[in-house]
Amino acid sequence: MIIFTHVKTTMMNRLFRIGSAIAVITTLFMSAACSLKSKPKNQNTIMIKNESEALTYELPSPSTKGEISLEETLANRRSRRTYTEESITARELSQILWAAYGITKPADNPRFMGGLRTAPSSGATYPLNIYVLAGNVSGIDPGVYRYVAEGHRIVRVIDRDLRDDLCTAAMNQEMIRKAAASLFYSATYSRTTERYGTRGSERYVCMDLGHSAQHVYLEAEALHLGTCAIGAFTDSEVKRVMQIPEEETPLYIMPVGKYTGR
Numbered sequence: 001m002i003i004f005t006h007v008k009t010t011m012m013n014r015l016f017r018i019g020s021a022i023a024v025i026t027t028l029f030m031s032a033a034c035s036l037k038s039k040p041k042n043q044n045t046i047m048i049k050n051e052s053e054a055l056t057y058e059l060p061s062p063s064t065k066g067e068i069s070l071e072e073t074l075a076n077r078r079s080r081r082t083y084t085e086e087s088i089t090a091r092e093l094s095q096i097l098w099a100a101y102g103i104t105k106p107a108d109n110p111r112f113m114g115g116l117r118t119a120p121s122s123g124a125t126y127p128l129n130i131y132v133l134a135g136n137v138s139g140i141d142p143g144v145y146r147y148v149a150e151g152h153r154i155v156r157v158i159d160r161d162l163r164d165d166l167c168t169a170a171m172n173q174e175m176i177r178k179a180a181a182s183l184f185y186s187a188t189y190s191r192t193t194e195r196y197g198t199r200g201s202e203r204y205v206c207m208d209l210g211h212s213a214q215h216v217y218l219e220a221e222a223l224h225l226g227t228c229a230i231g232a233f234t235d236s237e238v239k240r241v242m243q244i245p246e247e248e249t250p251l252y253i254m255p256v257g258k259y260t261g262r
């Protein structure tokens with residue numbers, strides 16, 4: 001009888017331990033699944049490099065929560081031209097590119113080039129092209145990259161740090177040489193003029209640019225980074241340095257960096 005009770009107790013203990021182990025494993029599995037679900041898609045920069053393709057970085061997923069209110073950002077925004085030697089992070093670059101032209105409502109229709117964006121565009125024609133001249137961005141090789149909104153990626157087009165050359169082409173505006181990175185805007189006018197004719201070329205493309213560039217100003221301010229819209233440069237020189245296709249028109253350079261006096 002005593003032996004039988006002992007065997008019974010041992011078996012119950014074992015069953016209890018197995019049950020507990022299953023419960024613990026299930027809890028761990030479920031919490032891992034939940035945390036995966038609640039995390040943004042890409043926390044880190046992912047570099048894709050294979051022999052046939054250009055070096056590409058999948059940028060960290062942008063955040064839609066910030067520390068500063070829109071009103072404070074508007075009140076503080078300034079053109080800032082004096083930067084420190086510090087690097088900026090891939091996350092900061094990602095956030096600025098997303099603010100400039102990131103996709104907020106994906107659309108399959110090829111007419112929308114991936115979907116509707118943070119910035120409005122005349123007839124959703126999206127004539128702007130954004131390049132990044134990365135000089136001192138942690139985790140990103142120096143060079144010139146084209147921003148691809150679909151997939152929130154940057155694809156390398158030149159594998160050299162061209163800050164000095166771009167600075168020279170932009171009337172030696174020193175901020176370009178010092179900035180950790182510069183956004184470079186060009187426009188493919190035909191995307192808008194095919195639909196709107198001269199109204200597109202005389203008004204809409206530059207209106208689109210203003211919307212997008214203002215987002216860069218505001219996002220930079222919200223991240224405690226400095227930027228300045230630069231429209232004064234020699235078009236042909238800038239086109240040569242950045243090697244942009246003939247049909248693209250250079251419009252703005254926006255250096256981005258940590259600024260002095262923060």
Ligand SMILES: Cc1cc2nc3c(=O)[nH]c(=O)nc-3n(C[C@H](O)[C@H](O)[C@H](O)COP(=O)(O)O)c2cc1C
Pocket residue numbers: 077078079080081173228229230231232233
């Ligand atoms: C179309 C445009 C072109 C500009 N080009 C330059 C430029 O080439 N160099 C520069 O230092 N600032 C440039 N700026 C920045 C203005 O000088 C700046 O916005 C103005 O002085 C007001 O200062 P704030 O932006 O701090 O309010 C430009 C601004 C705009 C809107």
